[in-house]
Amino acid sequence: MLLSRLNEILSQRQLTALFQPIIHMQKGEIVGYEGLIRGPSDSPLHSPLNLFKVARANNLGVAVEHMCRRVVLERFAELNLPGKLFLNVSPEMLLQPHARRGETLGYIDEVGINPERVIIELTENQPTYDYDLLREAVMHYRGMGFQIAIDDLGEGFSSLRLWSELRPEYVKIDMHFVQGINHDPVKLQFVRSIQEIAEESGTVVIAEGIETQAELLLIRDLRIAHGQGYHIARPQQTPGTDLPMDVAKSLNRNGVAVYPQKSAFEHNIVTAMKLLRAVPAVAPGMTNNQVYEIFRAAPDLQIVPVVDNDVPLGLITRPDLIDRFARPYLRELYGKKPCTTFMDAKPLITDKNTSLQELSQIIVEADRHHLSNGFIITDGGRYLGMGTGQDLMRELTQMQINAARYANPLTLLPGNVPINEHIDRLLQSGARFAACYADLNHFKPFNDVYGYRKGDDVIQMTGMILGAHCDPNRDFIGHIGGDDFIVLFQSEDWEQRCEAILESFAAAVPEHYCSMDRERGGYISEDRRGRKVFHPLTSLALGVVRVDPGQYLSHHQIATAASDAKRQAKKIPGNSLFIERRQGVSSSQWPYPG
The missing domain is CATH 3.10.580.10 (CBS-domain)
Structure with missing residues (x-):
């Protein structure tokens, strides 16, 4: 049944070519298209996976692959699409003893495409062992003017060795390492490591499977050259030749992605x-x-x-x-x-x-x-x-992540090293942002009276409130230490977010006191001389520095300016916000009822 359907597809050329754009992540331009194939929509062989599975089972893999190649090339030429064409070819196809290696060049000559515009994209479906023969086949194609790409790096049986043996012009990172990269520090480090190897070897990296704006911006910030995925454009029979407006706007926007952080720091020496x-x-x-x-x-x-x-x-x-x-x-x-x-x-x-x-x-x-x-x-x-x-x-990779993060063990928020790294990335990008230094008022006597466990609860609560009012894809929250935090806002509505933080803190902090202290609005402790001293309920002071491009040169300067703003905020009674605008611009301040 399936074999007869497959033969019908081959004899009547019932295959459809689709094209998915590949873009330049820094320039925001389409640089080429991957050619994909689909069987008849009403057929169990519509999916390319099923199509090739049945073809290989019936010794028709070569015939089907040649037909797919021809259909993609003809349609690409018919549409007069710009840039390069990434043409899927299986390694076992190149290793066929009687493979018609000149046939692809013949197709290209027929449709009038320059071979230099065609990238042979090796897609691994089974283990490759004869690397000498494969290397010879690749040299043959290079001699005809083609370039080589390796698909699904990190997913296949031997993709790292293929990279080492074939030295391709392009490598495509498997979508597993791209999807959710903004939440997974291991994936981030893997992609970063691949980019470092690519830079040393002169290889262009393409990130596949980009499905969200957060993934897009993080891949851009890692300096990955090219990107591809549903967030950019889905495969289509007649694809666009211009980047979608929302994608172009995202790529051109100043700012940096927020890297995922390791939740704890380990000092183990691994052997x-x-x-x-x-x-x-x-x-x-x-x-x-x-x-x-x-x-x-x-x-x-x-x-x-x-x-x-x-x-x-x-x-x-x-x-x-x-x-x-x-x-x-x-x-x-x-x-x-x-x-x-x-x-x-x-x-x-x-x-x-x-x-x-x-x-x-x-x-x-x-x-x-x-x-x-x-x-x-x-x-x-x-x-x-x-x-x-x-x-x-x-x-x-895991050890590098652990060593680089220095996460605070109490709040699990990033510590000083990643805070400084993120500030430097913001400064280098020329982004506008607001550095908000958060500090608790009257916290030390609270710790003395209620104990460090209650103090830890308040610190954790503060971290959670900060996180609840920040955009995780744009705003970075760090725990400097003790009861000191910093938020690096890229959200345009950062002032409203600061106001919401103070309101939430004022509503939540009384729950950490006994009923008597809540009713009288504070608590009594003894100073070093044994004298009774009344302290108001713990409040939150926010000191904000608005940062414009070129205004500061390092995270040291940002830290100093934010600390100064925080000191000004602490002079205001209760939950307070102090905004300092440098270069002679006036500052604003107001208290929030606690």
């Missing part, structure tokens, strides 16, 4: 032991045929260590062994020989107590294949197991 994976080893006397059968029985197994009496001797990698056995007569010649024949006799070996920082430095200085092959972990020279480069990268 290689945390990366340990139990991988069964083989003896040096085992034959290559026996090792091959081990790989065949365990499709996910990539590395087999060779160990003699608990002493590691080397590694055998799946790609290397399979590649050798694929060559004529090699299996017959070497199948019964010891597995040490094809073993990497110089693996990277590290002790379980090696810190991850030391281990990463060792890998950086070693040959690059150790990152993909992994490393042997030992205990006093005795084999324990294996560690992978992927696990090392993930753990290092």
